Amino acid sequence: MQAEIDLQTLTMAQEFHGHKCPAMPQGLRAGRLALELLGVEKAQGGELVAIVETGDHHFSGCFADGVMFATGCTMGKGNIVKKPLGKFALTLVDRQSGRAVRISAKACRMMQCLDMEFFRLRAGGLPPQKLDPAMVEPLIEDVLTRDPSEMFDVQMFEQYPLEAHKEDFTAVVCDGCGELVVQSYAHKIGDKAYCGACLDAMLHCGA
Ligand SMILES: [Zn+2]
Ligand SMILES: [Zn+2]
Known part of the structure; x- marks a missing residue:
């Protein structure tokens, strides 16, 4: 080696x-x-x-x-x-x-x-x-x-514990900012979907 x-x-x-x-x-x-x-x-x-x-x-x-x-x-x-x-x-x-x-x-x-x-x-x-x-x-x-x-x-x-991940090939348009967000990162609220940034803003503004 x-x-x-x-x-x-x-x-x-x-x-x-x-x-x-x-x-x-x-x-x-x-x-x-x-x-x-x-x-x-x-x-x-x-x-x-x-x-x-x-x-x-x-x-x-x-x-x-x-x-x-x-x-x-x-x-x-x-x-x-x-x-x-x-x-x-x-x-x-x-x-x-x-x-x-x-x-x-x-x-x-x-x-x-x-x-x-x-x-x-x-x-x-x-x-x-x-x-x-x-x-x-x-x-x-x-x-x-x-x-x-x-x-x-x-x-x-010999065996290292590691999580398996599947690649996500889906995405939605955020109902807050209109930007694209990968599905597994989007948050559903009712029939709307939000990116993490918009969700944060809503939660912190109490909307
Ligand atoms: Zn260097
Ligand atoms: Zn957004």
Whole structure:
């Protein structure tokens, strides 16, 4: 399990992500490692589900973009779940077999990273795209070449509990705002149907 990331994948992922940093490639490798451990390919549809534990507004949140790019679990497909625990971990679930793997970044390595100049500058308010590439490139190289066993802890699950969802292909026009709303998100009141926003407004205005 080498979780190798080729140059083309890295370049495309950096283009998608918007800047060069070490956390996104770390997510790429975590995602790749998860695929290899489950013996599956990157998701084309909703066959895989990724649960990422990064939160918002903290260092290395970019990890989640690497995970999305590597696994094909994306916001639009609805097969990425953000479980904001402020942790650097990914659980990848294969719906068909029910098997899953949780990959978490080793604490000792993350702590070493936090001591680096890169993080001091970031903590001081410098955005990642403004950092000297000469400082960032070696960090990216390190993340890409280090043995996965030095970076991640791995836990396998033979049966991971996950709800089954059917895709909804029906929709109604909201009687409040006239916008289209997917049926399973609409609320019926008598013979009228309302979107969540209109329902909220009605309830809070006492109409
Ligand atoms: Zn980044
Ligand atoms: Zn509405």
